[in-house]
Amino acid sequence: MTAPCFLSGIQQIGVGVQDVDAFFAWSRRAFGTDIRIFEDAGGAPLMARYTGGEVRSRRALLAVSLQGGGGLEIWQFTERTPRAPSFEVQLGDLGIFCPRIGTRDIGRAREHFLLLGGPVTPAVRNPAGEEQFFLRDPAGRFWQAVETREGWFSGGRHPTGGVAGCLVGVSDIDRSLPLYRDVLGYRRLVSDSRGTFVDWAGLPGGPGAFRRVLLALEGKRPGAFGRLLGPSRIELVQALDRRPRRIFADRFWGDLGFIHVCFDVYGMDGMAEACRAAGFPFTVDSADAFSMGEAAGRFAYLEDPDGTLVELVETRRLAVARRWGWYLDLSRRDPRRPLPDLLVRLLALNRVRG
Numbered sequence: 646m647t648a649p650c651f652l653s654g655i656q657q658i659g660v661g662v663q664d665v666d667a668f669f670a671w672s673r674r675a676f677g678t679d680i681r682i683f684e685d686a687g688g689a690p691l692m693a694r695y696t697g698g699e700v701r702s703r704r705a706l707l708a709v710s711l712q713g714g715g716g717l718e719i720w721q722f723t724e725r726t727p728r729a730p731s732f733e734v735q736l737g738d739l740g741i742f743c744p745r746i747g748t749r750d751i752g753r754a755r756e757h758f759l760l761l762g763g764p765v766t767p768a769v770r771n772p773a774g775e776e777q778f779f780l781r782d783p784a785g786r787f788w789q790a791v792e793t794r795e796g797w798f799s800g801g802r803h804p805t806g807g808v809a810g811c812l813v814g815v816s817d818i819d820r821s822l823p824l825y826r827d828v829l830g831y832r833r834l835v836s837d838s839r840g841t842f843v844d845w846a847g848l849p850g851g852p853g854a855f856r857r858v859l860l861a862l863e864g865k866r867p868g869a870f871g872r873l874l875g876p877s878r879i880e881l882v883q884a885l886d887r888r889p890r891r892i893f894a895d896r897f898w899g900d901l902g903f904i905h906v907c908f909d910v911y912g913m914d915g916m917a918e919a920c921r922a923a924g925f926p927f928t929v930d931s932a933d934a935f936s937m938g939e940a941a942g943r944f945a946y947l948e949d950p951d952g953t954l955v956e957l958v959e960t961r962r963l964a965v966a967r968r969w970g971w972y973l974d975l976s977r978r979d980p981r982r983p984l985p986d987l988l989v990r991l992l993a994l995n996r997v998r999g
Contacts, residue, residue: 650912650919651981652830653868655715655877656958657707658744658808659904662784665704665721671783673997675761676746677803678708678717681995682963686723691929692946695898695954701725703899711993713798713875714747714807718907720899729901730892735850737814737884739951740892741903743779743787745810745878751776751792754804758790766847773836773859779848784901787848796875799990810878811906813953814892818858818883820950828923829908829955831860831879839885854885867981868911869960873989879906891952898954905946907956911980913943916957920947942975966994 662668673679684707688700702724709716721727736742748754751768758765758780768778777791789812790805797806815821825831836859845851861878865871898904910916917927929946941962947955965971965988973988 648912648915648918650910650915651867652862652916653866653871653909653911654862654874655808655810656870656874656907656909657709657716657718658741658811658906659718659720659956660786661720661727661899661901661904663721663727663901665706665719668719668782668784669706669708669997672708672717672719675758675782675788676717676805676807677710677712677801678807679996679998680709680711680992681997682707682709682716682992689899691931692898694928697897701897701899708997709873709992710801710803710805710807711799711873711990712801712803712806713796713873714809715874715877715907716807720904722897722899727900728896730896732890733849734892734902735853735884735889736845736848737850737853737855737882737887738889738892739814739816740953741906742812742814742882742892743789744808744903745789745791745812745880747793747796747806747809747875748790748804749792749794749797750804751778751790754778754790754792757804769844771836771844771859772838772842772857777844786902798873798875798986806875808877809875810880811903812880812882813906813949814882814884814889814951815949815953816883816889816951818856818881821881822858823923824925824949824955825879825881826860828919828925831862833861833863835859835861835878850884850887853887856883856885857881867983868909869975869978869980869982869984870909870989872983872986874909893952905954905956907958910957910959913945913957913959917945925949964995965991968994
């Protein structure tokens with residue numbers, strides 16, 4: 646019998662960068678992810694299988710927006726120069742092409758990013774009827790802004806919230822659905838389309854032929870941070886007219902790009918059983934506990950059929966206000982019950998300004 650478990654939503658997208666501080670400053674301006682949940686430095690011994698068989702020193706910082714959505718885990722090697730892909734990453738290449746960022750007002754969001762100075766595509770509706778555009782950060786990575794009316798945790802002046810999903814290139818959508826749909830729970834089919842698409846015209850490889858499947862989590866999400874993380878969608882993209890390349894081929898986890906998508910879960914033993922039964926066993930498991938600065942719990946990694954890394958995190962301890970030593974113990978409460986909104990809003994005490 647499978648142990649009880651559930652998934653609350655996307656906790657964060659991992660971003661491998663050249664400079665944590667520079668990217669954090671840009672992400673605060675771009676996305677309003679100014680709440681620093683933890684910061685940690687040192688080795689990552691459990692990830693050695695993905696870093697050339699050696700323990701590599703790194704610095705990591707997790708930042709979120711209190712308007713809602715998942716966060717960004719900003720990750721930098723500190724004893725080696727992170728490598729970029731040796732080729733131009735195109736739509737349909739295997740791995741995370743871009744995160745999905747929510748906005749209440751697509752026009753205002755587009756004006757905001759134009760003022761930041763980066764390349765921005767026109768706002769166009771996708772096959773699901775969502776109005777969206779794509780932008781590039783200073784390192785050339787793509788981000789997708791999508792207008793949505795659902796899942797906002799709080800108001801604010803910033804035109805976007807946090808991470809509301811991602812676009813993942815796969816070699817065979819039907820082979821990937823048992824993980825993303827059946828195990829991770831993105832069971833609601835929003836759209837399933839084939840052909841060439843106007844909304845991708847301005848992207849590398851965008852004029853090609855694709856199958857694209859947009860999946861959504863169903864219903865309100867349980868868990869301490871279910872309300873903050875909100876709804877999310879995953880778009881699986883399969884190139885139909887070319888052979889895609891692995892985005893992280895011959896590179897390390899932590900090199901430049903989107904290194905993983907991470908889900909907030911409860912019941913890691915049950916998740917391990919479900920993943921193993923579906924043919925996606927954990928490749929990394931911190932077992933009893935992990936500690937990253939002010940956060941603690943258990944984490945695990947698995948691979949999708951094309952080797953894209955999926956992280957699962959069960960959080961047990963979190964800093965509410967590190968300067969006063971206020972910590973939240975999540976191990977002694979009903980795991981399905983959301984935290985009171987007022988308590989979540991206290992995370993604003995960890996806001997980084999400027």
